[in-house]
Amino acid sequence: MACKFGSEHDLIKAAVNIxxxxxxxxxxEVAACAPGRVNLIGDHTDYNDGFVFPMALPLLTVIxxxxxxxxxxxVVTEAKDADKPVKVEFSVPTTGSLAPGTPKWANYVKGIVQYFKGTVVGFNAVIVTSVPIGGGLSSSASLEVSLYTFLEALTGETDTLRKDKALLCQKAEHEFxxxxxxxxxxxxxxxGQAGTALLIDCRSMQETAIPITDPEIAVIITNSNVKRSLASxxxxxxxxxxxxxxxxxxxSSLRDANENEIDGLREKDPLLYKRAKHVVTENKRTEQAAEALKAGDLQKFGELMVASHESLKTDYEVSCKELDELVAAALEVDGVLGSRMTGGGFGGCTVTLAPKKTAENVIANMKKKYEGEPVFYIMEPAEGTRVLTIPK
Structure with missing residues (x-):
């Protein structure tokens, strides 16, 4: 069966009690949240100035x-699997700069405090999350963005443009x-926008919202529970x-290359050819998938998902035995439209598109065929970061 997860209200209540x-x-006095995400198609293309097609999830980090x-x-974290200690204390960076260290989870916090475009004041905070750490659903970005939004609410300094906020959070992850x-x-x-996936052009930072409107279709996320130890x-x-x-x-980037051009690498450098082939073809698949969803052609969308997984497995070599098992098990079930690994790879999650009426059959078959202990979620697209009201 699909896993139940804490609602926004449940998470706030837990955080307040802690x-x-x-x-x-x-x-x-202040609360904020930000979602995790699943990428429907378009992996390892964003740092190549390419296209991605994610949706925000109702899995949240609340501060x-x-x-x-x-x-x-x-700052105290209640995140499962966070390294110890779970409580950290550091000075506001008024004169000097903060530096990364241990525990690792606190580096994301320090990075956001360091790069916040405003005057940070001393604060006490608690973090709770329903986004699984190391599951490929972007627990780190969820933490970074929720903290940035929390600091905006705490200080009243809300002048940062939303796209600049994303870039500052990315900088924190790079540097800290x-x-x-x-x-x-x-x-x-x-x-993120409720009810839609976003086609994002990672070069221009322009997004196109495409509704996921078919009430009969389920987006099934399967956490393999294989921690992504090689991912970094x-x-x-x-x-x-x-x-x-x-x-x-x-x-300047593989965004500007086409299939004919990369063919010249095939004999000269077979490894670079494979990497470039994935990026160039994945960009093409991602744009085609967005058009297919817009046209309501979910059969085509699913076919592109399967091709994406094969490319990530064979050309980019970031899948693993467990992810391949889960994808194969999903695709065995009649009616399944598509399935693929999602995120950075080497563990983490798969995403499967299937009719809602077959969702439990899909989950049952994946459970039966997979040797590990997967966790399943059936998800709908959710909204992005926001300030929350603390219940009285």
Missing amino acids: FMKEFKGQVP VGKKNDADKCV AKMPCGIMDQFISVM SAYAERRAQCQAAAKALGK
């Missing part, structure tokens, strides 16, 4: 807190978490390979 316990009866009378930021991610995760967490190093390696391929072709 805050009052951690900070000795104090009551939080509650209030100003304190010190120049200290005191040392993860050279593209812009997709932060962008959709900021800009392999991600940086793939990014460097793409830059090398673009340079070999005389291009």
